[in-house]
Amino acid sequence: MTLVTLENRGGKTFEVNSKRPILETLRDQGVDLPFGCKYGGCITCAAKLISGKVDQKRQVALNNRQINDGYIILCVARPLTDITIKIGVESHDSLYRNPFLDPLEPHELKADIARSKEDE
Amino acid sequence: MECCGPGYSSPSEAIKAPREKLLYTIAIYTGTGIQKPDYLATVDIDPDSETYSQVIHRLEMPGIGDELHHMGWNACSSCFDDGSMSRKYLLLPGVRSNNIHIVDTATDPRAPILHKVIDGNDIKSKTDLSGPHTVHCLGSEIIISMLGDAKGEAPGGYLHLNKDFEIQGRWENSMGDIKFGYDFWYQPRHNIMVSSEWAAPNTFMPGFDLEEVGHLKYGRELHFWDFEKKEPIETMYLGEDGLLPLEVKFHHDPDSSHGFCGAALSSNVIHWWKDDTDKWQWEKIIDVENEPHPEWPLPVPGVMSAILVSMDDKYLYLNNWLHGDMRQYDISDPHNPKLTGQVWMGGLLGKAPYVNGVKMAGGPQMFQLSLDGKRLYVTTSLFSTWDNQFYPEIREQGGVMVMIDCDPINGGMTLNKDFIVDFGKEPNGPSRCHEARYPGGDCTSDIWL
Numbered sequence: 001m002t003l004v005t006l007e008n009r010g011g012k013t014f015e016v017n018s019k020r021p022i023l024e025t026l027r028d029q030g031v032d033l034p035f036g037c038k039y040g041g042c043i044t045c046a047a048k049l050i051s052g053k054v055d056q057k058r059q060v061a062l063n064n065r066q067i068n069d070g071y072i073i074l075c076v077a078r079p080l081t082d083i084t085i086k087i088g089v090e091s092h093d094s095l096y097r098n099p100f101l102d103p104l105e106p107h108e109l110k111a112d113i114a115r116s117k118e119d120e
Numbered sequence: 121m122e123c124c125g126p127g128y129s130s131p132s133e134a135i136k137a138p139r140e141k142l143l144y145t146i147a148i149y150t151g152t153g154i155q156k157p158d159y160l161a162t163v164d165i166d167p168d169s170e171t172y173s174q175v176i177h178r179l180e181m182p183g184i185g186d187e188l189h190h191m192g193w194n195a196c197s198s199c200f201d202d203g204s205m206s207r208k209y210l211l212l213p214g215v216r217s218n219n220i221h222i223v224d225t226a227t228d229p230r231a232p233i234l235h236k237v238i239d240g241n242d243i244k245s246k247t248d249l250s251g252p253h254t255v256h257c258l259g260s261e262i263i264i265s266m267l268g269d270a271k272g273e274a275p276g277g278y279l280h281l282n283k284d285f286e287i288q289g290r291w292e293n294s295m296g297d298i299k300f301g302y303d304f305w306y307q308p309r310h311n312i313m314v315s316s317e318w319a320a321p322n323t324f325m326p327g328f329d330l331e332e333v334g335h336l337k338y339g340r341e342l343h344f345w346d347f348e349k350k351e352p353i354e355t356m357y358l359g360e361d362g363l364l365p366l367e368v369k370f371h372h373d374p375d376s377s378h379g380f381c382g383a384a385l386s387s388n389v390i391h392w393w394k395d396d397t398d399k400w401q402w403e404k405i406i407d408v409e410n411e412p413h414p415e416w417p418l419p420v421p422g423v424m425s426a427i428l429v430s431m432d433d434k435y436l437y438l439n440n441w442l443h444g445d446m447r448q449y450d451i452s453d454p455h456n457p458k459l460t461g462q463v464w465m466g467g468l469l470g471k472a473p474y475v476n477g478v479k480m481a482g483g484p485q486m487f488q489l490s491l492d493g494k495r496l497y498v499t500t501s502l503f504s505t506w507d508n509q510f511y512p513e514i515r516e517q518g519g520v521m522v523m524i525d526c527d528p529i530n531g532g533m534t535l536n537k538d539f540i541v542d543f544g545k546e547p548n549g550p551s552r553c554h555e556a557r558y559p560g561g562d563c564t565s566d567i568w569l
Contacts, residue, residue, distance in 0.1 A: 032155050036185040036216030036325070037250075041272035043326035043505060044151055044185060044216060060272070061326035089153030089515070096508040099330035100418045106331075113335045 003082040023074035040076035048091040052083030065108035126207035127197025131372040140558040141166040146188035147551040151504025154549045157181040158188040173539045177231045186214025192255020197566040213252030244270035251321035263291045274300045274320035296352035300339040303368045313345035316365040327505040371433045374568035387422035430493040439484040446484045460531030476540040481514035488556040489563040493528035501552030518543040518550025
């Protein structure tokens with residue numbers, strides 16, 4: 001069993017099955033979480049990873065800047081270790097960015113079109 | 121002319137229909153931080169009613185996270201001669217969940233009820249499609265543009281439903297070389313359908329990365345289809361003039377070959393028509409210049425996310441969501457549009473931060489015109505994730521619906537001072553309104569065979 005701690009819910013901790021997506025295991029235990037597509041494509045369920053590691057290879061919604069800022073997509077992410085996360089829109093402070101005010105660097109794009117930082 | 125089916129015998133008969141008294145708009149909580157279902161709001165737009173300019177009913181969807189967006193009727197004037205059909209059901213697709221909600225608006229037009237839900241997973245498994253957008257009826261059949269495959273990758277295709285809302289499979293016989301889907305409109309007397317391009321759901325749903333436009337993740341082409349054969353026959357490459365070609369509208373006159381598309385990021389209107397040698401031609405007829413912003417390094421594009429043609433085909437309306445203006449153009453000569461009206465409401469340029477005492481978050485976005493062309497209802501939210509990027513304050517303030525009085529004879533637009541619906545004051549907290557429909561049909565639904 002793996003532990004998921006919700007930093008912005010008073011540090012409440014849940015035991016989860018690490019083979020299943022975090023969204024599913026938390027909702028099954030009564031945690032009210034936003035979600036949309038449920039396949040890792042739409043960003044509605046994004047949360048911020050404060051500590052620990054997850055496997056979120058199946059997500060396609062986040063660009064590299066969002067990943068570097070700690071965002072994870074709960075509907076497909078599975079915990080690899082005990083984790084602490086911040087959930088809901090309170091965690092979205094740096095998720096959304098005005099693209100005209102704050103452009104992405106080539107290495108900050110989504111994985112399929114990003115260039116490595118060394119090539120810039 | 122009296123008949124037995126839904127709608128009107130012609131656009132000129134539609135213009136004479138009784139004035140609209142109710143309006144339906146979807147309102148979302150998806151992406152707002154409020155854990156409630158999206159809903160269909162009934163707005164009282166009868167000025168003689170005590171509840172004028174108020175939401176009088178809310179029909180919640182069964183689950184959360186749908187992101188209701190556009191809607192469409194089960195039947196329109198294309199069924200005018202079919203006494204077995206009636207305009208009774210409104211289809212409400214959820215862009216994110218893939219669920220399609222069928223709402224009965226006829227049993228009690230003021231308080232619609234949920235008739236059926238087509239499960240999003242069922243659509244995925246039977247058709248390999250997701251990301252429902254535009255709903256049109258084809259006689260008694262229904263087709264819906266789906267912007268992605270079951271995994272959210274482009275180009276998607278078209279979902280075909282029968283009149284009992286059962287999945288019939290894919291409508292199209294081929295997607296040809298089409299890269300993306302979005303909106304479509306058809307003109308049966310010319311056996312033509314035109315479709316436009318946004319992006320794959322996996323690209324646009326998480327938000328807008330400007331850099332992805334240069335990486336060709338967003339569309340810049342229009343596609344002309346052989347409507348009967350259900351396959352694309354010609355592509356118009358619009359290039360920089362047509363970045364993100366979104367809303368597609370033909371003239372309502374079923375004999376006309378003229379049509380229009382608003383290219384959102386280029387903020388241009390593209391016009392097409394069939395020439396004397398039966399070839400399809402296109403040209404750019406309106407170009408909204410980018411505007412400087414006091415605090416931004418880059419100039420601000422208008423972001424023309426919607427266009428609408430009045431039922432008499434005389435006026436074209438467009439929005440500039442980031443600039444904050446609605447415009448009216450006289451398109452009597454579709455090659456030479458003339459700007460005849462402009463109203464500011466919200467936007468990033470600071471020209472109209474308040475409308476009728478309500479602080480605006482967002483800019484003019486979706487709109488619906490009355491059949492007689494005199495009243496234009498305008499909402500302010502585009503799409504939850506895009507709202508969150510450009511107008512983050514909309515989370516606390518919610519969306520707004522305003523009304524613009526339009527002069528269909530001489531041209532001109534004036535903000536109506538007596539009407540405003542503030543979705544920031546909704547009982548469950550600030551929600552965001554988007555597309556609107558009238559029970560009797562509207563300027564973006566009906567097609568004549």
